[in-house]
Structure formats: C-alpha cells, structure tokens
Amino acid sequence: MLFDLQVVERDGWTVVSVTGELDVATAPRLRNEIVRLASSGNTLVVLDLGGVDFIDSTGLGVVVGSLKRVRSLGGELALARAEPQVRRVFEITRLVDILPLHDTVDAALATPVPPRAEGDR
Amino acid sequence: MSEVVLEIPARPAYLALARQVVAAAASVEPSFGDQRIDDLRLAVSEATTNAIEAHTDISSDDRIKIRCNLADDRIEVEVLDHGIGFDPTDVANAPDAEHPERLNWEHGLGLPLMRHLADVTEIRSSAGGTAVRLVVYTSPTADA
Numbered sequence: 348m349l350f351d352l353q354v355v356e357r358d359g360w361t362v363v364s365v366t367g368e369l370d371v372a373t374a375p376r377l378r379n380e381i382v383r384l385a386s387s388g389n390t391l392v393v394l395d396l397g398g399v400d401f402i403d404s405t406g407l408g409v410v411v412g413s414l415k416r417v418r419s420l421g422g423e424l425a426l427a428r429a430e431p432q433v434r435r436v437f438e439i440t441r442l443v444d445i446l447p448l449h450d451t452v453d454a455a456l457a458t459p460v461p462p463r464a465e466g467d468r
Numbered sequence: 469m470s471e472v473v474l475e476i477p478a479r480p481a482y483l484a485l486a487r488q489v490v491a492a493a494a495s496v497e498p499s500f501g502d503q504r505i506d507d508l509r510l511a512v513s514e515a516t517t518n519a520i521e522a523h524t525d526i527s528s529d530d531r532i533k534i535r536c537n538l539a540d541d542r543i544e545v546e547v548l549d550h551g552i553g554f555d556p557t558d559v560a561n562a563p564d565a566e567h568p569e570r571l572n573w574e575h576g577l578g579l580p581l582m583r584h585l586a587d588v589t590e591i592r593s594s595a596g597g598t599a600v601r602l603v604v605y606t607s608p609t610a611d612a
Binding site: 368370371372401403404405407408432435436439440 | 480481483484487503506509510513514517520521576577578580581584585
C-alpha cells in the first residue's frame with residue numbers, strides 16, 4: 348500500500364490519516380507534516396492509524412516526537428484506530444501507557460484538551 | 469534447509485522489499501502463523517534499518533546482504549552490513565513508560581524490539597561490520 352497522509356479539520360482538532368507502512372523510508376514525511384502543522388498553530392492532533400499496516404521503531408520514534416512537539420506548544424496528540432499488528436508494537440514497547448490507542452477517531456477527539464489549547468478552539 | 473539470499477542497496481526505499489521477501493520466504497512453510505510472520509517482518513525491518521544507517525553513516529555504496537534459511541520449525545535470518553560496528557552491550561534501554569524522560573526517547577527501540585520478537589537474537593559486530601542473526605520458530609513456545 349502506498350504511503351499517504353490526509354489532513355482534515357474536525358471539532359477544533361487536526362486529524363491526520365496515515366496510510367501505508369511507517370518506517371525509516373516514510374516516517375520523515377509524517378514528521379514533516381506534524382512540524383508544519385504545529386508551526387502553523389495546529390497543536391491538537393489526532394493520528395488516525397487505521398490505514399497503517401506496519402510500524403517499526405522509526406515510526407514509533409516519530410509518533411513520540413510528535414507528541415513531545417505538540418505538548419511543548421500546549422497541545423495534545425491522540426491516536427486512533429490502530430490495527431492489531433500496530434497496536435501490538437505499542438504494547439510491546441509500553442508506549443500505550445503514555446499514548447492511549449482509541450478505537451475510533453470520535454473517541455480520540457474526546458481526549459481532554461490542555462487549558463492553553465482550549466482557548467484556541 | 470532452503471536458503472534465500474537477497475542483496476539490497478543501503479537505502480530506505482529498499483527496506484519494504486526486504487520485509488516482503490523475508491515474509492514470503494517464511495510463508496513457504498505453512499506452519500508459520502500470521503503473528504509469527506509479523507514478528508519476523510518487524511525484527512528483520514529493525515535489523516535492516518540499522519544496517520542501512522550503518523552504511524549511510526560512512527557513505528558506503530556496499531549492499532546489505534540478507535540471508536534466510538528456512539527449516540520445518542524455524543526460519544533463520546542473517547542481516548550483514550559493512551559499517552563500522554557497535555558494541556551491542558553498550559546500548560541503553562528506554563526508561564519505563566511512566567518516567568518523565570520517556571518522551572525524550574525517540575530512538576533506541578529497535579534492539580529491544582528485535583530481542584522481544586525473535587526467539588534468538590545474536591549480534592556479532594566488529595570494525596568491519598555487523599551480522600545480526602535472528603531465529604523465529606513456527607511457535608513462540610518452541611525451545612529456543
């Protein structure tokens with residue numbers, strides 16, 4: 348499956364839908380998109396992983412880096428719709444403890460918003 | 469054992485090909501379940517990523533060699549690079565998930581993932597390169 352990113356605005360959040368495999372060849376594109384969004388003030392981000400059929404440690408690193416980046420700007424990152432093989436990688440590395448995996452985008456959109464970002468909505 | 473050998477340019481664009489070939493090789497043995505093949509695919513991806521980065525670090529045009537040997541109960545994969553090597557005992561582990569420093573840890577998950585997913589992970593590294601040997605059994609409970 349070809350790697351692709353789709354970005355839409357919903358309920359004050361930016362939903363980034365990722366399709367394909369997240370590895371050292373593709374993860375830099377996601378990183379660049381998050382940097383672009385954050386630098387233009389979009390710091391409430393949902394990553395919809397429903398189309399991701401593979402993730403490795405480089406992909407995980409970009410997700411963690413994205414979380415750190417948006418939180419440093421007063422925002423939040425939420426993950427949604429991880430397939431079982433993707434979910435398992437988050438569980439093995441225990442990243443699921445700091446980044447909950449929501450079953451739906453709607454559930455991710457219900458993530459509590461930091462007070463600073465609430466004023467931007 | 470049946471051997472499949474793949475050589476790829478040390479570029480990220482070839483990583484997916486390496487995963488596909490190794491997973492397809494394992495699929496020849498029908499007793500490999502989907503999860504075991506997923507484990508293998510990810511472990512090989514981590515080893516090959518490290519090999520590509522090792523060549524990139526020294527601007528080497530050498531190819532990465534990936535050797536697969538399939539037996540009835542297991543697949544053995546060796547990933548060979550010609551980088552400058554590293555000390556596998558000197559790789560720090562990520563802090564626990566609840567540790568405040570955890571968010572600063574964007575790298576270094578590859579080796580722990582390999583060790584978790586493969587039944588055997590052996591790393592031989594010297595100044596002339598690194599060989600990572602991964603063994604995945606058809607059943608994760610098989611004696612490694």
